[in-house]
Amino acid sequence: MPPVFRFAPSPNGHLHLGHAYSALLNFDLARQSGGRFLLRIEDIDATRCRPEFEAAIYQDLAWLGIAWETPVRRQSEHLADYRAALEKLSAEGLVYPGFESRAEIARLVAQREADAPWPRDPDGAPLYPGAAKSLSPDQRRRLIESDIPYALRLDMAAASARASGLNWVERGEGPDGETGIVAARPEAWGDVILARKETPTSYHLSVAIDDALQGVTDVVRGADLFWSTSVHRLLQHLLDLPQPTYRHHRLILDGEGRKLSKSTAATGIRELRAGGAAPADIRRLVGLP
Structure with a gap:
């Protein structure tokens, strides 16, 4: 069976460079391994998640050259x-x-x-x-x-x-x-x-x-979630769920060494795109070939 990767953003704001790095890394690994790439919308927070942010996620990822399988799993529907x-x-x-x-x-x-x-x-x-x-x-x-x-x-x-x-x-x-x-x-x-x-x-x-x-075999996500894996492994054991392998990657930080926020317009994909950036520029900014 081919490996299965996923990118799972929450539609509570616009994507920034940190999201771009994680999405591109998952997409690249799926292509290099002959695997599948899934997009999941984590929209369980009804007070913060909005349809316009979900639509923007699709637009930004497509602009980056990322293609995903459909239908997209939306948590609110499950x-x-x-x-x-x-x-x-x-x-x-x-x-x-x-x-x-x-x-x-x-x-x-x-x-x-x-x-x-x-x-x-x-x-x-x-x-x-x-x-x-x-x-x-x-x-x-x-x-x-x-x-x-x-x-x-x-x-x-x-x-x-x-x-x-x-x-x-x-x-x-x-x-x-x-x-x-x-x-x-x-x-x-x-x-x-x-x-x-x-x-x-x-x-x-x-x-x-x-x-x-979703049959995800490889969870590739930010290092800020590294120790959360302990809870996920416990739940997998209690619920008799399969165990994926994990790859926690470096975070893209701002000029002061802080984790990026969706409120940081300077690193927002939409803002960079509006300012004339190309997908190749985004790859260069996050350190991907």
Whole structure:
């Protein structure tokens, strides 16, 4: 079977040079290996994703000379897939609802850090500090029926106990030079959110499901997602999903060494194109032949 690569942007802004590098790298690797290249639209955030940004993604990628298979998978059209996965995890006692708001979580973290530093995940966010896991089924049911917001969290201790010794094949390089067989550390993320009341999935859950359902064999993405792979490997194990290989690539940074943002007009593909840049110029700017 030929390898399958994918580029999966969110339509919540215009593409910048970092997106161009990732899309072109995936497209080039697919062509060089005789593989397939897929485009996926990760549009689960209904408050930020907009049709005009999705249309702009297609325009920018086509201008770069990238061709993809159709139909394009749009996450908003496959919520039933994520719901089924959540139901499987819930039936095994691995998911619980947390009812604290973001402000309440920040307050709890501040209280705990008055005594000692509170643990944080690889992205620097504090681990979930609440006690929702200890609520009884009746207490959870009453809170849900009261119609207050909640987040469905993975019971990381219970989940990790079922999946010791996880690893992945890394063909790129991690932040500290990790490559080859990398040991997964999902517990470093704490009880991650898998869905919210208003959004029936999360990045972690949907990316694991989508890659499996689309037959993706090679995940090529930015180094900022390197340690997220630990969570994805755990979900793949719990849901009996196939394991792709991974290649995390360098990030394209701005002049001050920061990761590019979709609000950075100076590196936006549309702005560069309007200013007279050619596709070959974009390749040169991101360091591709």
